[in-house]
Amino acid sequence: MSSTPSAHLQTLRLEANEDSIAYAAAQLRAGEIVALPTETVYGLAGNARDAAAVARIFAAKGRPSFDPLIVHLASESGETFTSPSRQLEAQGWIDAAALSEEAQAIVDRLVRAFWPGPLTLVLPRAPAVLEAVPGAVPTVALRMPSHPIMQRVLQQSGCALAAPSANRFAQISPTRAEHVMAELQGRIPLVLDAGPCAIGLESTIVQVDAEGGLALLRPGKIGASLLASFGRLRRASEGAVHESTRPLAPGMLSRHYAPQTLTRLFETPLSLAQSLRELGASLQSARAGEGIGLLLLQAPDAELRALLNTWPAHYCRWLSEGGDAEEAAHRLYASLRELDGLALSALWVQCPTQEEGLWGAIRDRLRRAAAAPAD
Ligand code: AMP
Ligand code: MG
Numbered sequence: 001m002s003s004t005p006s007a008h009l010q011t012l013r014l015e016a017n018e019d020s021i022a023y024a025a026a027q028l029r030a031g032e033i034v035a036l037p038t039e040t041v042y043g044l045a046g047n048a049r050d051a052a053a054v055a056r057i058f059a060a061k062g063r064p065s066f067d068p069l070i071v072h073l074a075s076e077s078g079e080t081f082t083s084p085s086r087q088l089e090a091q092g093w094i095d096a097a098a099l100s101e102e103a104q105a106i107v108d109r110l111v112r113a114f115w116p117g118p119l120t121l122v123l124p125r126a127p128a129v130l131e132a133v134p135g136a137v138p139t140v141a142l143r144m145p146s147h148p149i150m151q152r153v154l155q156q157s158g159c160a161l162a163a164p165s166a167n168r169f170a171q172i173s174p175t176r177a178e179h180v181m182a183e184l185q186g187r188i189p190l191v192l193d194a195g196p197c198a199i200g201l202e203s204t205i206v207q208v209d210a211e212g213g214l215a216l217l218r219p220g221k222i223g224a225s226l227l228a229s230f231g232r233l234r235r236a237s238e239g240a241v242h243e244s245t246r247p248l249a250p251g252m253l254s255r256h257y258a259p260q261t262l263t264r265l266f267e268t269p270l271s272l273a274q275s276l277r278e279l280g281a282s283l284q285s286a287r288a289g290e291g292i293g294l295l296l297l298q299a300p301d302a303e304l305r306a307l308l309n310t311w312p313a314h315y316c317r318w319l320s321e322g323g324d325a326e327e328a329a330h331r332l333y334a335s336l337r338e339l340d341g342l343a344l345s346a347l348w349v350q351c352p353t354q355e356e357g358l359w360g361a362i363r364d365r366l367r368r369a370a371a372a373p374a375d
Contacts, residue, residue, distance in 0.1 A: 011185045013177055016149045016194040024192050025156035033057050035166040035180045035191035036153055038072070038145045040118050040199050040220070041173040041333070042180050043163030044188065045072070045153070048133055054162050060187045063169040069133050069162040070141040070203070074154035075116045084111035089126065093140055093160075098124035103212035106231045110206070113230070116146035118199055118221050122207035133162050143203055149194045165202065166191070171260075172340070172369075175200045175333045182337075200330040201361050207236075219361040221329070261293065261340050263370045265351040269296075269304050272350065276307045293339035293347040298323035315344065325358040332362060336369070 014020035016037065024034045033046040033056045044060060046053030048071045058065050071093070081087055085104040089096040096104055110121060125140035133140065145151065154161060165173040167183045174180045177193035184191075204220030206227060214233040216224055227233050266272050272294075296318040300308060308316060317335050319328035339347050351366045352359040 012190045016192045028157040037194040038150045039147045042166040044166035045161040045163040047159040048162040072161045073144045084108045092128040095124040106212045115144040118203040120203045120205040223357040261347045263347045265370045291345035293344045295349045297350045
């Protein structure tokens with residue numbers, strides 16, 4: 001598989017409308033790749049049944065080829081999925097025989113409850129699925145997105161679309177067309193612009209095993225407690241994340257910074273206040289806050305505001321005025337990206353303490369962002 005993307009001197013950014021949707025669909029049918037809006041984040045789409053198109057996605061992203069892609073499906077026009085696992089088998093995506101009857105019933109219930117929407121199901125794959133899409137794994141990841149533009153492109157192209165997030169490997173996921181341009185300008189021919197993504201966090205990923213057990217592979221808007229009502233749910237290992245709960249220390253200012261801003265997490269305004277006091281004590285107060293971006297979950301209270309009064313206002317942001325999880329998720333990546341673009345020496349980011357629900361999903365992403373750049 002080639003690791004060099006085909007050169008596109010200029011990436012077209014077109015507002016999503018009849019003409020641009022038809023053009024995007026034609027490009028996809030011809031084996032090209034196109035960045036498209038979904039309700040979660042912008043995806044870089046290619047025909048999932050075309051090995052060359054899938055190879056182009058990996059090359060444009062610089063993504064290691066062992067990391068499998070999610071396949072996005074058109075919603076049945078008008079008619080509902082009556083027996084989803086059977087239909088996914090008939091369409092050549094899954095091997096339903098590898099699932100017990102109970103497991104099939106669970107898949108059917110999950111699909112009826114959450115598709116189209118931000119739930120990706122990892123299921124035993126059919127032999128017909130391209131090796132290139134699921135990598136070396138015996139499963140395939142499937143999702144039916146609800147975004148109307150994505151759905152129209154899916155329907156007009158007639159292709160199922162493999163579509164990872166439309167960012168360079170290891171960068172922040174794009175939630176606006178301009179983020180896609182910043183990441184992939186010159187590496188892809190086209191992005192359809194439909195404004196900001198409503199949810200702003202990637203889909204929840206759940207694997208259904210042969211006996212109908214559920215494994216939460218990636219938390220998202222559809223939370224664990226809701227999923228647990230569909231079957232036995234276990235949370236897959238969070239993987240190695242660095243311990244990021246130790247207090248922030250002024251010593252970090254002497255670090256040698258990587259090009260992408262060093263990110264440290266803190267969990268409570270109290271631990272932030274303590275770090276600010278330590279910082280204030282060790283630096284001349286005029287320099288406190290210099291070069292450090294601060295991202296809070298909600299607007300600071302009066303006490304924190306007093307501590308932050310020397311902080312340059314545009315270095316300090318919050319995800320939601322009143323601590324609303326949906327608003328915070330919607331703004332998370334754009335806020336991180338804006339702070340990252342200020343060429344600061346560090347970002348201090350407040351991490352939610354909740355493991356559950358949308359706050360839990362935000363926590364998951366932030367812990368990965370601070371441990372190592374996430375794909
Ligand atoms: P992205 O495409 O950037 O939204 O990331 C897709 C995520 O889905 C990655 O973390 C993949 O590793 C994961 N994924 C895709 N296919 C599978 C699969 N068959 N089994 C497990 N995880 C998968
Ligand atoms: Mg990604």
